[in-house]
Each structure stands twice: as structure tokens, then as C-alpha cells.
Amino acid sequence: MAGSSSPSLSLVHGPLESPLCYLTLGQLVDQQSDRYGSKEALIVPWSGARLSFYDLSQRTQELARGLLAIGVRKGDRIAIFSSDDERFAELFLAVARIGAILVILNKTYTILECDRAIRHTDASMLFLGDMVNRTATVTLIQHLQIHPIPGLKNIILMRTEHVEATWTLTWNDVLCAGASVAKKMLDQVQQEVRCHDTVNFQFTSGTTGAPKAVMLSHFGIINNGRICGYHLNMTPEDTVCCPPPMFHAFGLVCGLICSLAVGSAVIYPSRDFDAHTIVDALIQERCTVLHGVPTMIVVMLQQLQERGQQIETVRTGMLGGMKVPSAMVSEMKERFPRMEVTIVYGQFHAATPPFQRFTIDLALGMTETSAACFITSESDTTVQKLETVGKVLPHVWAKIVDSQGHLLPVECRGELCVSGVMVQKGYYKDKKKTDAAMVWDEEGMLWLHTGDEATIDAEGYCRITGRIKDIIIRGGENIYPTEIEERLMEHPVIEQAAVVGLKDDVYGEVVAAFLQSLPLQVRPSLNEVKGWVRQAFGRHKAPAHVFWVGPEDLIHEYPATGSGKIRKDALRKMGNMMLDT
Structure with missing residues (x-):
């Protein structure tokens, strides 16, 4: 059973037949x-x-x-x-x-x-x-x-x-x-x-506010690790290379606990991220699974390109933390010809056709859910793999609600809420934020309000359309940064994009884009960037400001959390400061 959904309402649950693990x-x-x-x-x-x-x-x-x-x-x-x-x-x-x-x-x-x-x-x-x-x-x-x-x-x-x-x-x-x-x-x-005792406090990444101490249980992280491992078809014969750090749920649960639960070996190649050391480990240990975030993969691909090497042993892995540029997928196909990739927490948009022997899956997860809660499968269509984060994992429920907590029809944008085995026990010593995020419904089920804006279609596939707090309100119009970022990254020169709202005396907020260009390319002007966005969207969604990110620019690199996520709160602060100067 692949899980079920309501034909008209945004309410779904994953398969319930697989047994859960009740161990510490x-x-x-x-x-x-x-x-x-x-x-x-x-x-x-x-x-x-x-x-x-x-x-x-x-x-x-x-x-x-x-x-x-x-x-x-x-x-x-x-x-x-x-x-x-x-x-x-x-x-x-x-x-x-x-x-x-x-x-x-x-x-x-x-x-x-x-x-x-x-x-x-x-x-x-x-x-x-x-x-x-x-x-x-x-x-x-x-x-x-x-x-x-x-x-x-x-x-x-x-x-x-x-x-x-x-x-x-x-x-x-x-x-x-x-x-x-x-x-x-x-x-x-x-x-x-x-098994239901709290086992660790995992701090949220804090991309939109102060980090919170998430309380996770033995039960939640073990079962999430097992489910992720089974989804990747991991066996005791696998060797996992895990550059994501253990202070983050990705590295701890999808790396250590997942490998422990399925009997695989896991490798932590270096104290802190080092592409040279990671590539050495991939080759010397003949790793079959590779996890990472796009910023890590980019540097690793550069290392492989400098060496003129391919890695044939890696067959699968997870990517997470931020959007994956389509140019990266092309290069991964070249350097990891056997690899199938699961992308954890985020959306992937490809302007290129699907690749033979290179399957892109998507998954959705967060610290409060111990790691993943949505994921695509090998049988999904190309559109489902490239434009959604798949269906809910086993023993997970999900729904889309409006600002009043009312269940929305399918395809309607609202806040994504999840429930099930992997959900946190709450935020330590923060009852106010716990009560705001963890809400009991009339049937006695506890739901985590994720803060993610999303839709669920009639087949149960979830599309993440942005963060509730990231929504830009320009003159009373709601603007969703995610769709603008995806459009910007379709531009042949733009490698990465982050969109935030900056203050404006007339509209309250306007769209600002922080862009990273491909090396040795002529960057488009502000008017060219506006024109590119306007080809797909209304004029109000075109960036009023563009800031370039690079070694020679005022912003040398994207401010990021330790797990590689772009800190939009920091970008917003920097952008407003630059407007004031």
C-alpha cells in the first residue's frame, strides 16, 4: 500500500503496514x-x-x-x-x-x-x-x-x-x-x-529566527533512520559517506542512525568539511552511498573535475538543505554515472530533460521531524520527481490548513502540518513556541505546524511553495519567493538565487534577489533580470533590487547555517543596510 489520500481534501497518510521499531x-x-x-x-x-x-x-x-x-x-x-x-x-x-x-x-x-x-x-x-x-x-x-x-x-x-x-x-x-x-x-x-524518552536536543538551523532546542526521542530517530534506509534500498553491504555534520539531523539520523539501523558502515571523512578528503574516502573505501548539501557537492565535483575522475561505486544518496541547480545535476551524472539521488527538504527544478540512469527523487524533512517525512519513489513520473517532494513516508500523516487551522481542498496553498512517529516532543523550556507549533485536533491527533507553505494534490503529492514567514507582502499582494527563485535559476548565467523582501516607503516591501553567477559568465543587468522574471510572472514579482554574491562582490558568500541552508534573515538585514547607505 502506497498510502492514501482524500480525493478532495489536502489530507494524506503513508503506509501503516510496515512494523515500527520499539527499541532504545x-x-x-x-x-x-x-x-x-x-x-x-x-x-x-x-x-x-x-x-x-x-x-x-x-x-x-x-x-x-x-x-x-x-x-x-x-x-x-x-x-x-x-x-x-x-x-x-x-x-x-x-x-x-x-x-x-x-x-x-x-x-x-x-x-x-x-x-x-x-x-x-x-x-x-x-x-x-x-x-x-x-x-x-x-x-x-x-x-x-x-x-x-x-x-x-x-x-x-x-x-x-x-x-x-x-x-x-x-x-x-x-x-x-x-x-x-x-x-x-x-x-x-x-x-x-x-523508547519514547527524549534522547537528544537538536537545535533548529535558525534561518528565520533564533534557534530552538528540539526534543527528539529514541523512537522517532530510530524509525526515521530505518525508513530512510529502506527507501534507499540500503543493505549491510553498503558503505555510506556522510559529509553532513552530526550536529544536524541530516548527518546524525540519515547518516549514523540510518546506517546503524540497516547494518551499513558509515564514514565521516573529516573533522570539518574538506572536499579533497571526502573524494579520497569515496575512492579508497569504495562508498556506495553519498549524502550532502548542494554547497558540498559543488566543491566535490570541482575536486573530481580537477582529478579527471569518475566514481562508479556510488549508487544512491540524499541531498538536502537548499535548491539544487540543474547544472549540478548534469555534472553529477558525469562524475557519478550510477548514482540515484534523493533530495531531502526542498524543491528541485530542472530546465533540462530527465537523464537516463540518473533518477532525481525528492524528500521533505526538518529538525522537528527527526529528518524526512515526504519522499518520492522510483515509480513516480518525471514531473512528480522534479516538481514535488513526493508522498508521505510510512506512519506519517500530512495536511494543508489555512491561517485558522481549517483543512483546505486539494491544490490550495496553505501551511503544511505533519503528524506521526517522527515528530518532536516539543521545544525545551519554550511552552509558548511548543504550543504554537504542536496542536491537537478534535480527533486527538497531535500535529506539527511546519511553517512551510505547500499544496497537496489529489494523488497525495506535496509541492513546497515557500516559507510562511518568507512571504513578501508588496502593497497588499502576497509574493512567494520560491517561484521567483526557481525562475531565476532557469537563467543560463544564474547558478543560485535567494529572494527576500526588503523595506520600501511606497509598497512596504519589494522583491530583492541575491544572485550567484556561473564562473566566467557576463552577468545580466538589473533590467535584464527583471525582464527574465516578467516573462513568466507579473511585473510586481520582478526584483526591485539585485545583489550579486561572489569573491569580488560586497557579499563574498551566502550567509548560511552550519548545515548549509541560506540564512534569509541575514540577507534581509544586509540588504536593508545596503539600501540605507
Whole structure:
């Protein structure tokens, strides 16, 4: 069964026949250890780690005992600020074993952002990498010494033996302390953990406002990971290359948890994104699955072009975070001739015909849904693959509502709401925003209001038409940035486009486009850009302002979240400032 939908209303649900997994992460790790034993589970080339499923089970048990020894208990919040490595993964699973909660700090955070996140989540411990986002973290320790946080008992240094202060420990200190805790005690603690317990706080990307601490459960992330893996037809024979970072749901759930759930091996090639290292890993490990966001893929394709290489082993993968330019698809076909791509969270528009042996799928997801909730399938038509984000995944419900929460007919634009196994438990210590986003209906079903504007057609396919908060209101007319961005990216010279509303004395807001051109091309003028948009849309949708983004421009690169999404709030601020000068 492919799910069902109402013939006239925008209400759909995915297949319900497939069984759900009611395990905790600790139970899942141990189950997979029994099943796969010495088979490789986690590879980190830059640190030299190659852990089997058995290794992962044993090491996370030892670390969990260490956590108990230093006073961590069920429900405690344990923060981590680290780049990607095996110790990040081990800590996540060890914390999960004892019912504590891992607070995952965005590795692009400044010292003050880390401070605010730790205070907001009431973290009692901070696990700290020595280098995060290519920057030494000693300054964070110094800051916390001068500005102590109530309740923060220890800082654990993950990759150094040098103790900075009396209240810092090392990774080995924690492991050694675990020798005092009997395995029987750990077993008793693990028995108290339930699959619906919160297992981690994942911060939203904050492209339109302040990040929120999303509370995710064992149940949600395990089942979402399993469903994504099955959709990609992943097996224990696969090796996944995962450049997206673990601080983001994409890298954590679609990377680590998905691979763990289906028995595949996952590779985190570098501490921080490095195209050269990633391509090396793809070749040396003969990876069959590749995840990424378009900004990552562009640089990787450049690296392959410089080497004059193709990668024949990669057969599938996920892209997410932002729109995928059609020029990128052409080059991916050339460099990854066997690859089928699933695009997570966003829309793809191609001005070129479909490619033989190169299938573009789409999926929709967000932090609050643990990762994905919509996805296309191999049997979908070309139009459905290129213009929609597919149908809802198994055990997921979706609907389109108006501003009053009323269900809309098919094909009508409104807010996308989702419900099901993957939905968050709420935002930590933010009842107001939780109540606004998580709404019970008259039938007793809890719905997440995504903030995405979308339509659902009579067959159940979803089209994302923009963000509710991104809508530009020009003289009382609603303008949807997504359709303008897609039109702009059809231009032969424009590689990337981001459209926002900027202040205007006459209309209140007007359309502004931040554009990135293809290398060595003559950029179109403002009037030419306006004319291009007006060929498809009314005059009011043509950009009143155009700002170019590039190394020689005032804006060197798009402001982005750590997961690669363009920050429209930052663009809006920069654009308004430039209009004032």
C-alpha cells in the first residue's frame, strides 16, 4: 500500500503496514552487535578509527559506565561541542544508554552562542573537542572560567590529555572512572530507559529566527533512520559517506542512525568539511552511498573535475538543505554515472530533460521531524520527481490548513502540518513556541505546524511553495519567493538565487534577489533580470533590487547555517543596510 489520500481534501497518510521499531538506541546497538559482530560500522579516516558493530556496543557500554561514575543520571542534559569523529558517535550512544539527553551544539556557534545554549538547556556536563570548525576551543574554556554557568559541573576534553582547570576531565578520565561501576548497575539503569524518552536536543538551523532546542526521542530517530534506509534500498553491504555534520539531523539520523539501523558502515571523512578528503574516502573505501548539501557537492565535483575522475561505486544518496541547480545535476551524472539521488527538504527544478540512469527523487524533512517525512519513489513520473517532494513516508500523516487551522481542498496553498512517529516532543523550556507549533485536533491527533507553505494534490503529492514567514507582502499582494527563485535559476548565467523582501516607503516591501553567477559568465543587468522574471510572472514579482554574491562582490558568500541552508534573515538585514547607505 502506497498510502492514501482524500480525493478532495489536502489530507494524506503513508503506509501503516510496515512494523515500527520499539527499541532504545542502547538496545539497537546491542542487537546489531549480536547480528553483525565484527562487521565494520563506523569509519573515521582522519582519526584512524575503524569500529565494528561489536566495538561500538562494547565501547559505548564502557563510556556509559564512566558517565554513571562521574554522576550523570537519567534525564540529565549533557552538552557536546565537537567536530565529527567516532567519539561524538560513542558519546551519543552512551548517553542514550543511561537515559540522559545529549545537547548537540551547532559547531558554527560562537562562544556566546555556546554559553546561551548551555544555560538554556541546563547542561550539567560539556564534552569539548579540541578543534571545532577549524578553531581551537581553549577560548571557550577560558570564557566559562570567567563566566561560570550554574549547574555545569565538568568540562570533559575529548581529544587532549592537558587538563585546563580543576573542573576539567579528559576522555580517558571518564573511561577509567567507569571501572568502579559494575556492569550489573549499567544493566539496571538501561532497563529504566524507554523508547519514547527524549534522547537528544537538536537545535533548529535558525534561518528565520533564533534557534530552538528540539526534543527528539529514541523512537522517532530510530524509525526515521530505518525508513530512510529502506527507501534507499540500503543493505549491510553498503558503505555510506556522510559529509553532513552530526550536529544536524541530516548527518546524525540519515547518516549514523540510518546506517546503524540497516547494518551499513558509515564514514565521516573529516573533522570539518574538506572536499579533497571526502573524494579520497569515496575512492579508497569504495562508498556506495553519498549524502550532502548542494554547497558540498559543488566543491566535490570541482575536486573530481580537477582529478579527471569518475566514481562508479556510488549508487544512491540524499541531498538536502537548499535548491539544487540543474547544472549540478548534469555534472553529477558525469562524475557519478550510477548514482540515484534523493533530495531531502526542498524543491528541485530542472530546465533540462530527465537523464537516463540518473533518477532525481525528492524528500521533505526538518529538525522537528527527526529528518524526512515526504519522499518520492522510483515509480513516480518525471514531473512528480522534479516538481514535488513526493508522498508521505510510512506512519506519517500530512495536511494543508489555512491561517485558522481549517483543512483546505486539494491544490490550495496553505501551511503544511505533519503528524506521526517522527515528530518532536516539543521545544525545551519554550511552552509558548511548543504550543504554537504542536496542536491537537478534535480527533486527538497531535500535529506539527511546519511553517512551510505547500499544496497537496489529489494523488497525495506535496509541492513546497515557500516559507510562511518568507512571504513578501508588496502593497497588499502576497509574493512567494520560491517561484521567483526557481525562475531565476532557469537563467543560463544564474547558478543560485535567494529572494527576500526588503523595506520600501511606497509598497512596504519589494522583491530583492541575491544572485550567484556561473564562473566566467557576463552577468545580466538589473533590467535584464527583471525582464527574465516578467516573462513568466507579473511585473510586481520582478526584483526591485539585485545583489550579486561572489569573491569580488560586497557579499563574498551566502550567509548560511552550519548545515548549509541560506540564512534569509541575514540577507534581509544586509540588504536593508545596503539600501540605507
